[in-house]
Amino acid sequence: MTKRYKSFIRYFFFIVGLLFSTIAFSQNEFIIKFVHTANGKRIIQNDSIYYTPGGEPYTISKLKYYVSNLDMNTARKSCFLIDAFGIDSFTVRPQIGLYAFLSFLLGVDSARNVSGAQDGALDPLNDMFWTWNSGYVMFKLEGNSDSSLADLHRIEHHIGGFAGTNYTMRRINLSLPKKMHANTGRHVITVEMNLDNYWRSVNNISISETPVIVTAGALAKRSADNFPQMFTIKSVE
């Protein structure tokens, strides 16, 4: 064997080794899981009645929203669709380091509201895209309420709008109860979304006054202003 051949072999194994070790190291990941509560209980689809802080009864048939642009994610621009009654978690690969905050955008950033046909979480098949006034619905809550004067006592809150002053995306910054080390292994961050604060926190939103919000504008913005109050860290492990 020539010297050149040997060094080639050595180089080859070095590269293979490097590849495997990066794969092994990149096992390092955070699972972000969302749990959804109202009146202090985990929400159940359709069959359970909850009360807004204003005393209006309601049921929930749909709760979906976008979580994107996580500070800690190496693929920073990634976008995830959370469905309270479906897939309610996702995995990110943080850069190696120490994390004191979980910071994400509730919604889809402006650029991706004007970027045409997309796939994955942003596929229009997910029924989170407005066609007549192009743009994503950032947050969708549907259900029923005796307080609703809309057809069939419906609640339809489709909160969207990204342009100019109508933007409804909100940055959510949550400090973690303990600093988390992203180097190896898998960590789970559980985030609680409390619907009580959707109805009443920064703004007071009443079902009887606004059972249906399906366009961008002042009403949607009032709802969006409550987004940051809805989220807290429930646990990290």
Add this chain to the structure above:
Amino acid sequence: MKTRITISLFAFVALAVFLIGAAKNDGYGSFKPKPLKLEIPKGWPKPTNNIFVNNKLTEEGFQLGRKLFYDGNLSSDGTTSCGSCHQQFAAFSTYDHDLSHGVNNTFTDRNAPALFNLAWSPLYHWDGGVNNIEVQPLNPITAKNEMGETLPNVLSKLKADTSYSRLFKAAFGDAAITSQRLLKALAQFTGSLVSSNSRYDKWKKGELKFNPIEEAGYDIYKTNCAVCHAEPLFTDYGFRNNGLSLNRFADIGRQKITGLASDSLKFKVPSLRNVQYSFPYMHDGRFNSLEAVLNYYISGIDHDQPMLDPILKKPIVLTEKQKQQLKYFLYTLTDTAFTKSKRFAPGQ
């Protein structure tokens, strides 16, 4: 020694190529789409937003888009394709219809605009509510009074139609049929509809002479119409209020999108190209002829309309003769090479 390494390396590469080739060989051949370029006619501005940056224009993508455009299966009952409302001989508007027919005996509540030079348009629809040509088809596909279908249904019908898997593969590299690919292919077809071969264009290039009537008409156009219907596209793609009264659908136009009272009754300025074929006119097709449009500009404008465009506050005064001259000039904007182009017609 050296040769042995070379041979083993060669064998390794050959094996890899073979394996990759075998994996890809699914009977449809290899993926080599033919790239196309959107031609920008001489003297025209560059398109404002390059619609083919994230949607590589290829012959295969265009052909798939063309087939989809003329496929009634995109509608709930199989009857209504994009092409039923956007007819080529009418420059892709609906010929002689103020409103178009959707599925189940419905009517649209706006006039189907002619489709061409869409790559230059920053926004779509009469109110500019659509911000990207790729997402535009979601409107007609899902509207109850257009194609009345759902996106999942369209996709499953396309998947069931075996002729499509080959076309999707040719256009995108594998046979997967997704909403993104459907929309991108449609945009490759609609975005390629360029109309730039009218008598006016030939006159600009010095290939022919206008007769005195057309020349006089051009001057009248320059004086009265050219700010909004600006050369060379014959629209400035702005949203303007040309004084039309509110229609029976209470269509407030741009205000519906922006929520701004200052956008009341503003509509996208349509191009005057091919206007000979795109009647009836305006967002609701309220005028049947160019004669009626000109009469409107001369004596029909509602000057009390608060958001009336300032340019139109000054009355347009034209004699009968000047009206005829202007009309003859507008006819020079007709592009029959476009309305008869086989490339844009349904395939065989």
